[in-house]
Amino acid sequence: MLSIDPVTAHLGDIDSHKNADVRALLTPLADLASRFGVAVVGVSHLNKAGGQKALLRVSGSLAFVAAARAAYLIASDDESDGRRLLLPLENNIGPDRTGFSFNIKSVSLGSGIETSCVAWDSKPVTVTADDVLGAETSGGHGKGALEEAKEFLRDVLSRGGIEGTAIYRQADDAGHSKRTIDRAKRELGIRSSKSTFTSPWRWDLPANNPNDADITQDCQ
Numbered sequence: 001m002l003s004i005d006p007v008t009a010h011l012g013d014i015d016s017h018k019n020a021d022v023r024a025l026l027t028p029l030a031d032l033a034s035r036f037g038v039a040v041v042g043v044s045h046l047n048k049a050g051g052q053k054a055l056l057r058v059s060g061s062l063a064f065v066a067a068a069r070a071a072y073l074i075a076s077d078d079e080s081d082g083r084r085l086l087l088p089l090e091n092n093i094g095p096d097r098t099g100f101s102f103n104i105k106s107v108s109l110g111s112g113i114e115t116s117c118v119a120w121d122s123k124p125v126t127v128t129a130d131d132v133l134g135a136e137t138s139g140g141h142g143k144g145a146l147e148e149a150k151e152f153l154r155d156v157l158s159r160g161g162i163e164g165t166a167i168y169r170q171a172d173d174a175g176h177s178k179r180t181i182d183r184a185k186r187e188l189g190i191r192s193s194k195s196t197f198t199s200p201w202r203w204d205l206p207a208n209n210p211n212d213a214d215i216t217q218d219c220q
Contacts, residue, residue: 007043149181
């Protein structure tokens with residue numbers, strides 16, 4: 001299995017909102033997967049647009065979903081703390097009217113190895129992705145834009161520093177405004193640094209960038 005997380009971080013100069021461009025990029029990937037028998041899983045974020053069908057909440061072009069054999073939404077279950085729902089968005093392989101639910105549990109493998117695993121529930125889930133996202137929109141108790149932007153930055157930078165321009169692009173695809181991202185950056189203490197004068201600005205979480213000798217500035 002090949003996992004691309006998030007898929008919008010690996011588009012190069014492709015405009016993620018143009019159907020033709022996205023399809024042209026994904027077609028060779030689909031051919032490669034077919035030729036070598038590889039399952040490709042692309043991970044994407046949801047945009048902030050309310051009042052839309054769940055299928056239209058996927059960031060960027062609809063081609064990301066249309067080009068896939070199956071697309072699923074992962075969402076928190078408001079009725080059960082820690083429980084998550086895996087719900088079908090699109091499936092062109094066969095009928096897919098029900099979803100699944102699961103929890104993430106800690107597990108010990110022995111020899112001091114502590115990790116986690118997915119614990120699936122036995123009963124199918126009949127609630128739809130449209131129902132879940134509709135409840136989030138109308139419930140009025142969701143996270144604020146700033147907190148969501150901070151969570152987005154923590155996730156994006158958890159695996160190391162990234163160029164600021166790439167972060168802004170991913171943030172836009174995920175429905176975060178540049179102004180909110182800049183504010184979240186300041187509150188999290190994220191640093192911008194350059195390795196050389198002509199190199200691009202790179203963002204790092206404080207714990208990932210302890211070197212005070214870097215050229216640092218609160219900008220892109």
